[in-house]
Amino acid sequence: MSDPDAPIAPAGFRDAAPPDTPEPASRTKTDTPSDTPAPAPAGAGRNVVVLVVSNLLAGVGVASGAAVGALLAEDLGGTSVAGLAQATGVLAAAVASIPLAGLAARRGRRRALALGYALATVGALLIVTAALAGQFLLLLVGLALYGIANATNLQSRYAAGENAGETTRGRTMAVVLWATTVGSVAGPNLAGPGAALARAVGLPVLAGPYLFSLAAYVLAGTVIALLYRSAHPVVAPATPPGATALGHRRKADGALASLAWALRMPRTRFAVVTTAVAHSVMIMVMVMTPLHMQHGGMSLELVGLVISLHVLGMFAFSPVFGWLTDRLGPTAVGAAGLTLQASAVAVGLVAARAAAAHGGHGTESVTAIALVLLGLGWSACVISASAVLAAVPDDRRRLPLQGATDALMNYAGAAAAAVAGPLLAWGGFQAVNVAGAVLLVPAVVTVLLVRFGRAA
Secondary structure, X not given: OOOOOOOOOOOOOOOOOOOOOOOXXXXXXXXXXXXXXXXXXXXXXXXXHHHHHHHHXXXXXXXXXXXXXXXXXXXXXXXXXXXXXXXXXXXXXXXHHHHHHHHHHHHOHHHHHXXXXXXXXXXXXXXXXXXXXXXXXXXXXXXXXXXXXXXXXXXXXXXXXXXXXHHHHHHHHHHHHHHHHHHHHHHHHHHHHHXXXXXXXXXXXXXXXXXXXXXXXXXXXXXXXXXXXXXXXXXXXXXXOOOOHHHHOOOOOOHHHHHHHHOOOHHHHHHHHHHHHHHHHHHHHHHHHHHHHHHOOOOHHHXXXXXXXXXXXXXXXXXXXXXXXXXXXXXXXXXXXXXXXXXXXXXXXXXXXXXXHXXXXXXXXXXXXXXXXXXXXXXXXXXXXXXXXXXXXXXXXXHHHHHHHHHHHHHHXXXXXXXXXXXXXXXXXHHHHHHHHHHHHHHHHHHHHHHOOOOO
């Protein structure tokens, strides 16, 4: 019997060129590296269902706690440190991305995903303990482990890509990402029931939602550990004629080495840069939108509605972008995503100028349109770029590269959030949107290099 934890080689790439072979100057319409599309591996359908269920559960866990994280941090440490709740989780997700990908390369996706959810479970437990004991530092430790669930959810999309045929990879990854929509919508609504549950068991009110997170992570990890199975093991490449087996064998590349390789190749460079840029622009504009709206006198209810529409834009239409990726190719969909984000910052700039002229009145709908476009652009960029990264033929390079890309995405997002505040204070919401437009330029360049077949 084969090892259920053996990593999957992507369908359709068993006969692909070695990873160090330069890419051809141009690609076909579908951007696939082989002429004969391969079907999904045996057992892949069940694995995708398992990933959808686990991602849905973990999405509930992430969102239910995130709704009260800053409030709990403020309660234990004061207003000045309330922002550390979000920052700690984002940085932890970035740090965890590479080790989780490394574990997946060595021991398989099942162990990596299960460990990620197990660590998040411990984090939720520590948060509840910190709330009970009134310990702020313990809360930060718990929030760091809790944030690993985000990294795990992101890596589950790559696992989905490994369980898809060449012609369905984009939509399969998108369906798993789409499952997050349910969690994003349902999670924040558990704050009230969580508070009631906390009172019933004698815990601080703000610890209640984390009880739901605890249960959700336990269930997600259990589903992965018991039901996820790799469709087939990776077969070691044959030793080339004239080479010894010892000389031909090499270890998995490190994350930085894989990232350096990716940046030399037009298509993988497009994927890495587009992921980081799209996430940075989304974070920069999104985190400052509530402040911009409040400064314009808009209600908290309206702020919540706009952010909810933004989240729906990020996830609800991901299957559409996955289908388009399979039909048109990742480069075309990535270009469309960047266009959507460029439109978002342009509309946001219009909203900012109108708010400055009219005191914020009458700009609610324009701001909402900007945030929806921002979320749609993020979805198109992340799904198309993920499809490229999932198609890298060498698993020794593919898995570390995926972890490095997710880490870079989270670090870039944290940096964008850090500079967004000073930008808003200096030049208002207009400056934030102008900065977002400037950030898009490197990604646009990588798309043009792929489309016109030139290496940098």
